[in-house]
Amino acid sequence: MKPLWENYFNKKNADSPVIHALQSVPVFNELTPKQFKEISRLIHKRNYKKGEIIFKKGSLGEGMYLILSGSVVIKDPESGIVFASLTNDNFFGEMALLDEEPRSAQAEATSPSHLIGFFRTDLMSLISRFPEMGNKILLNLSQVLTERLREANKLLMEKPQ
C-alpha cells in the first residue's frame, strides 16, 4: 500500500495521459488547462477485452469514446462491413453527444483497449455548471460535424453518376 503523502503528490499527474489524449480531440480545441482538468474529472475510463462490444448497432447513443490504447473497429454487424479501424487518440460516436438517435453501427474492441467515455449527461452538466466551456465544446462539435458533412458532400460529388 502506498503511503498517503505519495498518493497525494502523485494525484496531480495521475490524469496527465488522459488530459494529453483529450487535447488531441478536436471537440476539446481551445480549452484552457483548468478546463481540461475539469473535463478529466467528468470523463469515464473503461477497459474492454478483445472482441468485447462497446456499443451495439441500434442501441440508444449516449456519447463519444476516445481510444487511450488498443484498437477498435466500427462495423455493420449484419454485413460485416468495416467502416473504420481506429487506434490510439482516435475518437468515435461523437454524434451521440447531440442527439438520442440509435447508433448507426457497432463498435467492437479488436485488442484489449483502454477508452475514455465522454457522454451527453457529462456535457449537460458542463453546460449547466460552466456555460462558457460548454459553449466552446458545442461549437467545436458543430465544426467537426460540418467538416464531416463537407467531406460527405465531396465524396458524393466525386462519385461517378
Add this chain to the structure above:
Amino acid sequence: MDATLKIYRLMVGLVMAGVIWILFPFISLVLIMLVLSFIFTSIFLPAVDTLERRIHNRGLSVLLIVGSAIVAFTWFLGSFMSNFGQQIKEFSTKLQEQEFSNSLIALSDKIQVMIPDSMLNLIPESSEIITGLQGKLSNVFQNILGLLSTTGNIIFIIVMTLIFTIIVLVEYYSFKRSMVRFIPNRYFEIGLRLIYNVEQQVSKFLMGQLFAAVTVALLSILGLFILNQVGANLTLIVFIGIIAGFANLIPMVGPFVGMIPAILIAIMNNLGNSAAMGHYLLGAVPSPFFILDIILMFIIVQQIDNNFVTPIVVGESTGLHPMIVMIALLIGGILMGPLGMLFAVPAAGIIKVVIQEISFASQNSHLI
C-alpha cells in the same frame, strides 16, 4: 458463463444478502441518514451548481447554500420554540386562574343551550369538565415541553445528515463517476442514462414539492391574516403557515396536521373572549374559537394546492396512484414514524421513476 463461476457468484450474493439482513438493524440509522442526505443533495444541487457558475468555487458554493439553509432553519426553530414556549407558559398560567374556570362554565352553559334536553344527561357537569380539562391540558403541554427538550438523538441525526450532504454536494460529480465505474461495460451507457433521468425526475419532483410547500405556507399565512381581520386573534401566523406548508408534504395526513397548531392557538388566545366563543361561520354555522373558519380556510388552501399548484409544478410524471400513496405512507409510518411518512411519497416517486426508466431502457436499447 462458466457454471462454477455462476454458482460462486450466487453463493457470494446469498452470503452478502445474509450479512446485510443480519446487520440491517445496526446500520438502519446510517441508511436513514444516507437517504436523507440524498434527498437534501437533490434539493440543494441546482442551487449549488448555479452559485458555482457565478463564483467558480464549489466548496464555497456548498458552504454558502447549506449554511444559509442551516441559519434559516435554526432561526425558524429557535424563534418558534421561544414564541410557542411563551404561548404555552401564558396559557398554563391562565389555566390556573379563576377567570378560566368562569370562561369554561360560560362555554358549557352556551353549549347546553344549543343541545336538546334528551342529550343533556350524556354530558358531564361543568365542574367535572373543568377539573378533567385542567389536569389533561396541563399534562399535554408538559409532554410537549418534554418532547422539545429530548432532542439529543434528533440533533445527532441532523448533524450527521448535514455532514453527509456537504460531502456529497462538494464531491458530487466525482462521487457519481466513482459509482458508475462499477457498472459492467454491457450496461454502462444505459446505466448512465438511467442515473441521469432518475436524477432529473427526482430533482424535479423534490423541487416541485418544495415549491408547493412554500405556496401552501404563503396561502395559509394569507388566510390566517384574513381570519385575524375578522377577529380570530391568532398569533404566530408565520410559523403556523410554515408548519402547514411542510406538513402538506405528507399527503392525506399533512393538511390535518397543519390545522392543529392554528386551532390550538385559537383556543389558547380566545378563552374568555365571548365574541370568539359565540362566533358563527358565515353568520349561520356555530364556530366557537373560529375553529370551523380555520378548517375551512385550510380546506380552501388545500384545494388551491391540489388543483392548481401541484399539477403544474410537480406534473403528472411522478403522479402516484392514491392507493400507492396510502401504502407508502403506511410503510413509512411503520418504519420511521412521522419522518418516514414525510419521506415515503418521495421515495415511492423515486422507485416509480426507476421502474419507468428501466422499462423504457429495456424496450429501446437492444441490450439483451
